[in-house]
Amino acid sequence: MSRLLGSTALVATLMIASVPQAMAQTASDTAQPVAVAAGDLRTALDQVADQFGLQLVVQGDLSGMESGNLSADMSARDALQSLLSGSGYGFEFVSDDSVIIRPVSATTSNAQGTLILPEVVVTATRSRRSIATMSPSVVVIGSDQxxxxxxxSSDITNVIRNNVPGFMFDDQSLISSTETFRGRDVQVLVDGVARNTPLRNSSRILSMIDIQQVESIEVIPGSNAMNGDGATGATINIITKTGEVGKNVFVVDAHAKSYTDDIGESFSPSLTVSGRGGFGAVDLAASVTGSKTGNAYDGYGNQVPSDAMLGQGGFDNAEDLNVFGKAGVTLAEGHRVFLSSEVVRFRQDIEYFTDLTTDPVSVNYDNAYTGQPLEDESQYFTGGYEYDFGKMGKGDLKLFYNDSYKQAALSDFDSTHNNFQLVLADSTTALDPLGQSVIDTVKYGLKLSTDTSLDQVYDGMTLTWGGDLIYDDVKYRSVSGRDIGAPMQQDGKAVFAQLSAPVTQFVDLSGGVRYEKFDLTVDDYLRPNYLYNRTTPIAAAQFTGGSTSYNAVTYNASAVVHWTEKLDTSFSYSEGFSIPDVGAYTRRAGVSGAPLNFASIDVDASKVKTYEIAARYTGQDFRTSGAIYMSTNKRGDTFDSATNKLSQQKERIIGAELNGEYDISEDTYVGALASYVEGRYDKDKDGDLEEWLPNNRIPSPFRFTGYVDSYVWGDLNMRFDGTYTAGRYKIEDEKIKPSLVFNLSGNYPLLGGVARFGIENIFDTSYENPAATALRGYSVAGHGRTVTIGYRREF
Known part of the structure; x- marks a missing residue:
């Protein structure tokens, strides 16, 4: 990895040096021939910038906005004015060769006074729907943001949390089990294909996605079954970059990060080389990112344990390589075939075990780590065909293959939190040195989605229909190759239909249904022998597998009312479902009363119903949206660590979300996001919701983020933000403390590129990470002050 990073850095440096610096254009009003084809607005702006040697700094989000064609002799000012006309965006030359593109107001109107809003299309619903026809709680995070x-930060979870109020504070580790949304699970899609592994939750999902390959992020809060199992709290769809013929771009992006408590030991460089474009009928996009990280430190200046979460690892002392590629061929207008791939190689070399007896947990320098490294070796492939068959409809057919190998870290003995340890097969006391766990999963299938216009029935009506065929294979083993959970295979079949239509210009209605059936096979296996509390042998036991079928019919309906050009409201009802983590339960077979026969495990699909009322207001200088919601579940999944049992019982979660922005001036705006969530469940199954949901479901009931974004000294864009996470005191003897963290970031055009800097936890505050503490039940310190410096250059 070190040789790879060194070689890549050398090649990138030589390439930068070999490209002549563009001469500054001092005559922005000098006309010259301009030829730009109609299409994506951001692409057109980049083409004009290239032709005139300009550096663009974009404030706002241009995703989904289109422009007309240009073909005339004109100046840079005239070209920019023509492209941005009617878009709600304007421009300003802050130097001879630097231009800021920013919203001129949130309510730009045309000559007739009609409000102009850019159309943003959301695909996570399996249909191409304009965001204007969906709940105001839906968020699309564009490439500029x-x-x-x-x-x-290059962590996708930070970007989502800074833009979507319902997303919980992350635990600053590799796992995503604490990345709850409205107190429930999140389904993560990449270009519409799920990364979740429902039969045995491998957790590492968002943390392993390279942000450099991401074009936009769609977030749909609430339950949603349109993409199958898992979306009981939200659906997050990661849209990767796609090349465009005639727009060839090569990018070098490098940054380095350090903790100020020990810059040398924490020094963490990263380098990305990427490009996209196309020729003829072929479009291409690719990126390679390599990074290496050092130690991490908390606000007290103490080194953070590499494995504070008992086997789940962290980002420190690691090497990471991510290779992404996508290619498409346009066969004819409306018909394209494509293939995309992503390869992940991650390795964390841990030096010391974690001392769980301290508060917060700390590095145990007297106990050197003796296990194998934590590793992630995964590869994802998607091929597809995008089509337009006229009256039949337009859509896509995708075939995908996901293969992931996720190796956990070795956890040392602890009498409270890790008192069962795997021993050698022929011994009762000798620990297995290769006893750490591995989740090896293969997932492949087919997804079909088609939008069919029903204008002949009702003007504007669209039927979205399709289906899925999905196969999962899960093996849960130790590094030594012994099964520690039952091997499982599952076939899934689903069909769906969604109908949407505008009812006059003021109301958009949508409703749909999905039927899904799973056939699960759980194999027999020998549950291995363990040592309990270092003294009591737990003999191996035979687990008897079996088979079962889950099925779910889910419905959704929504109404969006456009009261005025500025005010929208919506009411929605949606259903989603999830399958319990059966693999985790079979690992405990024969221990603490857990059954040794699959037929005795009473689990079923868990269906969540979500009711939401939301509103959005878009004024000239002020923008805001908010939602209140309630989600219910008759068979919620709760794991009780004290009894080592999984239970399913009635539960209810309520919450509210609010965000807003206000333009103080053309150069400065302020904003805030706030969320509240709380829930109860029927622990004794008597019909009453008498107990609060555990902290691992709701680490904090309230979160608030405030920020100010401003241009200072001309074209230096700076953003200052702070996040307050409230404590939770509902669970006896498991109190979660509040936290308050401030951050600063900036972007500045320099030498034809953009220089960047960021400071996380500016005041080096010592605080308890609420999500990490809630998951394991002991105090885990949050990370201290970090400084990131980077540079990005497009050619």
Whole structure:
């Protein structure tokens, strides 16, 4: 990995040096021939910038906006004015060769006074629906927002949390089990294909996705079954970059990050080389990112344990390589075939075990780590065909293959949190040195989605229909190759239909149904022998497998009312479902009363119903949206660590979300996001919701983020934000403390590129990470002050 990073850095440096610096254009009003084809607005702006040697700094999100064609002799000012006309965006030359593109107001109107809003299309619903016809709680995070916010962090979870109020504070580790949304699970899609592994939750999903390959992020809060199992709290769809013929771009992006408590030991460089474009009928996009990280430190200046979460690892002392590629061929107008791939190689070399006896947990320098490294070796492939068959409809057919190998870290003995340890097969006391767990999953299938216009029935009506065929194969083993959970295979079949239509110009209605059936086979296996509390042998036991079928019919309906050009409201009802983590339960077979026969495990699909009322207001200088919701579940999944049992019982979660932005001036705006969530469940199954949901479901009931974004000294864009996470005191003897963290980031055009800097936890505050503490039940410190410096250059 070190040789790879060194070689890549050398090649990138030589390439930068070999490209002549563009001469500054001092005559922005000098006319020259301009030829730009109609299409994506951001692409057109980049083409004009290239032709005139300009550096663009974009404030706002241009995703989904289109422009007309240009073909005339004109100046840079005239070209920019023509492209941005009617878009709600304007421009300003801050130097001879630097231009800021920013919203001129949130309510730009045309000559007739009609409000102009850019159409943003959402695909996570399996249909191409305009965001204007969906609940105001739906959020699309565009490439400009992603690029600006990645100045201080390259973690996708940070970008989502800074834009979507319902997303919980992350635990600053590799796992996603604490990445709850409205107190429930999140389904993660990449270009519409699920990354979740429902039969045995491998957790590492968002943390392993390279932000450099991301074009936009769609977030649909609430339950949603349109993409299958898992979306009981939200659906997050990661849209990767796609090349465009005639727009060839090569990018070098490098940054380095360090903790200020020990810059040398924490120094963490990263380098990305990427490009996209196309020729003829072929479009291409690719990126390679390599990174290496050092130690991590908390606000007290103490080194953070590499494995504070008992086997789940972290980002420190790691090497990471991500290779992404996508190619498409346009066969004819409306018909395209494509293939995309992503390969992940991650390795964390842990030096010391974690001391769980301290508060917060700390590095045990007297106990050197003796296990194998934590590793992730995964590859994802998707091929497909996009079509337009006229009256039949337009859509896509996707075939995918996901193969992931996720190796956990070795956890040391602890009498409270890790008192069962795997021993050698022929011994009762000798620990297995290769006893750490591995989740090896293969998932492949087919997804079909088609939008068929029903204008002949009702003007504007669209029927979205399709189906899925999915196969999962899960093996849960130790590094030594012994099964520690029952091997499982599952076939899934689903069909769906969604009908949407505008009812006059003021109301958009949508409703749909999905039927899904799973056939699960759980194999027999020998549950291996363990050592309990270092003294009591637990003999191996035979687990008897079996088979079962789950099925679910889910419905959804929504109504969006456009009261005025500025005010929208919506009411929606949606259903989603999830399958319990059966693999985790079979690992405990024969221990603490857990059954040794699959037929005795009473689990069923868990269906969540969500009711939501939302509103959105878009004024000239002020924008806001909010939602209140309630989600219910008759068979919620709760794991009780004290009894080592999984239970399913009635539960209810309520919450509210609010966000808003206000333009103080053309150069400065302020904003805030706030969310509240709380829930109860029927622990004794008497019909009453008498107990609060555990902290691992709701680590904090309230979160608030405030920020100010401003241009200072001309074209230096800076953003200052702070996040308050409230404590939770509902569970006896499991109190979660509040936290308050401030951050700063900036972007500045320099030498034809953009220089960036970011400071996380500016005041080096010592705080308890609420999500990590809630998951394991002991205090885990949050990370201290980090400084990131980076540079991005497009050619």
């Amino acid at each position: 992603i690029e600006a916010q990645s100045a201080k």
